[in-house]
Amino acid sequence: MTVAVTGEMRRGARLGAVVLLALLLALALLALPAGRRGGGGEQPGSPPPPLQLPPGLREELWQRRRDLQRLAAAAGGGEALSGGLSCGDLSLATEVSVLGWGFTKVVARAALAGGGAVALKSVHGAGREVRQCVQRYGAPAGCRRLAAYKLLKEVTLLQRLQHPGIVQLHGQCYDNSRDPEVGVTAMLELGSPLEMIQLLQTPWEERFKICLSLVKLLFYLAHSPLGSIVLLDFQPRQFVMVDGNLKVTDLDDASTEELSCKEDNDCTLDFPMKSFPLKCSAVGKCEGINEKKNLFNAYRYFFTYLLPYSAPPALQPFLSDILNATGDLRYGINETLKVFEKVLHLYKSGLYLQKRPLLLKDYISVKGFGIMKGGDYKCWPSYSYLGCLLSVHSAEEAAAICNSQSQCQGFIITQQRTWTGRPLASFQSNLTNLIPDANAVVYIKRSSSSGERL
Numbered sequence: 001m002t003v004a005v006t007g008e009m010r011r012g013a014r015l016g017a018v019v020l021l022a023l024l025l026a027l028a029l030l031a032l033p034a035g036r037r038g039g040g041g042e043q044p045g046s047p048p049p050p051l052q053l054p055p056g057l058r059e060e061l062w063q064r065r066r067d068l069q070r071l072a073a074a075a076g077g078g079e080a081l082s083g084g085l086s087c088g089d090l091s092l093a094t095e096v097s098v099l100g101w102g103f104t105k106v107v108a109r110a111a112l113a114g115g116g117a118v119a120l121k122s123v124h125g126a127g128r129e130v131r132q133c134v135q136r137y138g139a140p141a142g143c144r145r146l147a148a149y150k151l152l153k154e155v156t157l158l159q160r161l162q163h164p165g166i167v168q169l170h171g172q173c174y175d176n177s178r179d180p181e182v183g184v185t186a187m188l189e190l191g192s193p194l195e196m197i198q199l200l201q202t203p204w205e206e207r208f209k210i211c212l213s214l215v216k217l218l219f220y221l222a223h224s225p226l227g228s229i230v231l232l233d234f235q236p237r238q239f240v241m242v243d244g245n246l247k248v249t250d251l252d253d254a255s256t257e258e259l260s261c262k263e264d265n266d267c268t269l270d271f272p273m274k275s276f277p278l279k280c281s282a283v284g285k286c287e288g289i290n291e292k293k294n295l296f297n298a299y300r301y302f303f304t305y306l307l308p309y310s311a312p313p314a315l316q317p318f319l320s321d322i323l324n325a326t327g328d329l330r331y332g333i334n335e336t337l338k339v340f341e342k343v344l345h346l347y348k349s350g351l352y353l354q355k356r357p358l359l360l361k362d363y364i365s366v367k368g369f370g371i372m373k374g375g376d377y378k379c380w381p382s383y384s385y386l387g388c389l390l391s392v393h394s395a396e397e398a399a400a401i402c403n404s405q406s407q408c409q410g411f412i413i414t415q416q417r418t419w420t421g422r423p424l425a426s427f428q429s430n431l432t433n434l435i436p437d438a439n440a441v442v443y444i445k446r447s448s449s450s451g452e453r454l
């Protein structure tokens with residue numbers, strides 16, 4: 001079988017996706033009744049766990065099935081947004097390659113027949129979740145179903161939650177040739193893993209964008225149509241980047257339940273180094289516990305690493321305030337979003353530049369000239385590895401940056417814009433090579449050798 005599959009895949013055969021996935025699932029061989037109706041794209045009604053399973057596993061299956069059904073009903077029996085893709089698209093997908101896996105699921109990339117690529121998520125038959133369950137109960141089929149409930153839960157959540165910070169569900173397929181639920185494949189927006197180390201080396205503006213996206217996501221989750229949602233397993237590996245935007249991809253450990261309580265003492269939010277006493281509300285729920293848990297996790301996994309370093313000095317007090325207030329849970333998500341937006345406004349409008357000496361007067365501006373593309377001296381954190389390309393508010397700010405760099409003899413403001421709409425400026429040490437460019441302006445230091453000649 002393996003040989004046949006690799007041969008087929010090399011030819012980009014139509015069944016590539018299905019066959020590879022079947023392989024990935026390690027075909028733990030389901031002895032479950034096959035041939036039930038599933039209708040392909042439609043979610044089959046979840047059957048009760050078979051009687052012959054070990055009682056403990058049966059109980060766990062009942063529980064997950066109940067959770068799933070409650071969740072499916074929660075949006076007021078709401079319209080499930082059905083994705084456009086279904087089993088037919090999956091069977092035509094090619095160029096399947098594994099992207100990654102976790103304890104429960106395996107994720108592959110696949111090219112669609114109509115162009116474009118998706119991420120395919122299915123149960124990881126050889127993953128830790130299934131293995132541990134099999135060790136415990138010795139029932140592979142039941143264990144795979146237990147894991148499948150997690151993916152089904154994720155699909156159900158993705159159908160009802162729509163936000164730029166949540167990976168988009170394009171569709172799903174229930175494989176009727178096996179137990180349709182266990183053979184579920186979710187087709188998702190394709191992303192790339194979040195590389196924290198790499199992110200630490202990107203410009204502050206890009207790191208701020210990631211934190212802001214996260215805050216917007218948490219705001220949405222706190223006020224979602226399903227109630228306040230907590231991400232129980234909140235780690236950078238649950239997120240991917242799509243076109244420079246942060247998106248959560250792993251929702252099987254999300255919960256819409258808020259902890260029940262009788263008194264305030266029942267409501268302690270515990271983290272490894274810290275715990276927060278919360279209030280028990282009149283309706284017997286720990287007030288805001290889901291929102292607070294998300295926010296503190298955002299603080300400890302994202303903000304502390306991404307927010308402070310190399311931020312514009314005038315914004316530092318605001319960022320320190322964000323770090324302090326989220327680290328102590330003084331702010332809720334509403335206030336946090338508000339301060340993030342304030343920082344964005346200060347940054348975009350250039351108000352953070354405050355009163356500074358005017359330095360642009362030390363530069364000669366030459367209209368109608370640009371600089372030949374190619375490298376020059378490097379700086380950090382540049383938007384290009386070929387030279388020194390930085391985001392600026394204005395030519396005035398660029399002049400201040402150029403003055404602070406000993407190699408800099410001048411700069412141009414390029415047509416490129418960052419996500420905040422700020423232009424990128426290219427700083428130069430060698431301005432002997434100006435070329436005519438009707439739309440460009442070159443700023444040359446008066447004291448520079450080329451400046452003096454002009």
Ligand SMILES: Nc1ncnc2c1ncn2[C@@H]1O[C@H](COP(=O)(O)OP(=O)(O)OP(=O)(O)O)[C@@H](O)[C@H]1O
Pocket residue numbers: 099100101102103104105106107119167188189190191192193233237238240249250251252
């Ligand atoms: N949409 C996607 N695009 C690209 N890669 C993805 C996508 N979704 C998930 N991945 C990759 O696949 C891995 C496993 O996915 P996922 O986190 O959903 O599985 P899991 O078994 O629930 O993992 P965990 O054990 O961390 O809970 C992720 O860590 C991520 O790197």
Ligand SMILES: *[C@@H]1O[C@H](CO)[C@@H](O)[C@H](O)[C@H]1NC(C)=O
Pocket residue numbers: 323324325326327328
């Ligand atoms: C916030 O600031 C207070 C007062 O300076 C300090 O005691 C506290 O430790 C800070 N908390 C965090 C999370 O930085």
Ligand SMILES: *[C@@H]1O[C@H](CO)[C@@H](O)[C@H](O)[C@H]1NC(C)=O
Pocket residue numbers: 223332334
């Ligand atoms: C936060 O904002 C949401 C949405 O605007 C609003 O419904 C909610 O009441 C606010 N919560 C607090 C505590 O201000």
Ligand SMILES: *[C@@H]1O[C@H](CO)[C@@H](O)[C@H](O)[C@H]1NC(C)=O
Pocket residue numbers: 430431432433
């Ligand atoms: C500046 O660029 C020109 C043309 O590319 C090159 O000939 C010259 O050597 C460069 N000067 C310096 C100091 O690098």
